Amino acid sequence: MKIVFSASVGADERGEWLRILRATCPRHEWLEHWTPGQTADVAVVANPQPGALHGLHGLRLVQSLWAGVERLLLDPTLPADVPLARMVDPVMNVAMAETAAWAVLSLHRSFFEYARQQREACWRQWPQRRAATVPVLVLGLGSMGRAVAARLAALGYPVSAWRRSGGGDAPLPGVQVLHGAAALTAALEGTEVLINLLPLTPDTRGILGAPLFAQLPLGACIVNFARGGHLVEADLLEALDGGRLRHAVLDVFATEPLPPDHPFWTHPRVTMLPHVAALTDAHSAASVVAANLERIERGQAPLHLVDRSRGY
Numbered sequence: 001m002k003i004v005f006s007a008s009v010g011a012d013e014r015g016e017w018l019r020i021l022r023a024t025c026p027r028h029e030w031l032e033h034w035t036p037g038q039t040a041d042v043a044v045v046a047n048p049q050p051g052a053l054h055g056l057h058g059l060r061l062v063q064s065l066w067a068g069v070e071r072l073l074l075d076p077t078l079p080a081d082v083p084l085a086r087m088v089d090p091v092m093n094v095a096m097a098e099t100a101a102w103a104v105l106s107l108h109r110s111f112f113e114y115a116r117q118q119r120e121a122c123w124r125q126w127p128q129r130r131a132a133t134v135p136v137l138v139l140g141l142g143s144m145g146r147a148v149a150a151r152l153a154a155l156g157y158p159v160s161a162w163r164r165s166g167g168g169d170a171p172l173p174g175v176q177v178l179h180g181a182a183a184l185t186a187a188l189e190g191t192e193v194l195i196n197l198l199p200l201t202p203d204t205r206g207i208l209g210a211p212l213f214a215q216l217p218l219g220a221c222i223v224n225f226a227r228g229g230h231l232v233e234a235d236l237l238e239a240l241d242g243g244r245l246r247h248a249v250l251d252v253f254a255t256e257p258l259p260p261d262h263p264f265w266t267h268p269r270v271t272m273l274p275h276v277a278a279l280t281d282a283h284s285a286a287s288v289v290a291a292n293l294e295r296i297e298r299g300q301a302p303l304h305l306v307d308r309s310r311g312y
């Protein structure tokens with residue numbers, strides 16, 4: 001098959017992706033450059049420039065190398081009739097579960113506080129609570145949310161997870177699955193650590209804002225590992241400074257890289273990561289791409305298709 005590759009990444013990264021994709025899927029012809037009117041079977045993309053696929057004929061699949069496709073969906077030239085698949089990679093899911101475990105353990109056991117105390121040469125011990133007394137709520141029970149909820153339940157936390165639909169997936173031991181606005185309101189009241197793993201859609205943009213924070217108990221903590229657009233940054237700063245929230249762990253931001261003068265850099269109640277909660281692993285991602293290419297060749301529907309009407 002003829003496959004076009006389009007990625008908004010640096011030249012070195014693009015070269016490395018192409019090398020790994022070609023090595024994993026050697027039977028196919030990989031093209032980095034093409035002209036409008038040219039024919040290709042599949043486009044493999046990572047946040048391509050808007051219009052990058054415009055004028056290509058014969059596409060049977062657009063395969064994203066990134067898990068989040070909200071930027072791709074904003075491109076009006078993305079062919080509406082071509083299936084769009086996003087990256088669902090078990091290696092990334094494990095990475096996300098590890099980062100979530102670090103964040104929740106650090107919040108629960110005051111490890112961020114101890115790190116601050118070390119910088120100040122302060123010797124002070126805080127009570128040691130059992131995990132079973134720290135209720136965690138995961139927003140979103142997709143590929144990432146499921147891995148995170150399962151890992152936290154295995155660590156002994158009481159875990160609830162909120163999703164859009166009633167579901168139908170296999171149950172997760174130790175995880176209470178919720179859906180609907182009323183269930184969310186009830187769950188927020190009893191949540192100590194809230195982890196956001198929703199996709200960024202018109203329904204979820206700005207969900208981490210003052211109205212939601214007001215429903216959490218005083219001193220709750222926020223973890224945002226999904227997208228910067230979920231968080232109303234000014235509301236978070238106000239909630240932290242006013243004592244409503246105790247701490248926030250943030251991996252994603254409205255503007256990335258975060259500008260050097262942004263208050264999050266130095267805020268004592270914010271712990272930051274530079275969008276690394278779960279990095280794409282090029283080798284395992286290439287295997288996911290290869291599996292979908294084989295399905296196309298066999299005439300089967302590709303896996304991990306995006307429902308464009310839902311936005312994820």
Ligand code: NAP
Nearest residue numbers: 067068140141142143144163164165197198199226277278
């Ligand atoms: P996903 O598989 O598409 O799962 C989305 C989940 O959110 C589903 O459970 C869905 O409910 C639920 N949902 C969607 N809209 C909702 C709404 N309006 N109300 C309630 N629940 C809603 O997504 P994913 O692959 O797990 O990714 C989750 C997030 O992580 C995305 O924002 C992605 O961009 C981000 N991400 C971040 C990193 C990082 O390094 N920080 C890495 C990869 C991904 P249903 O189950 O009912 O459909």
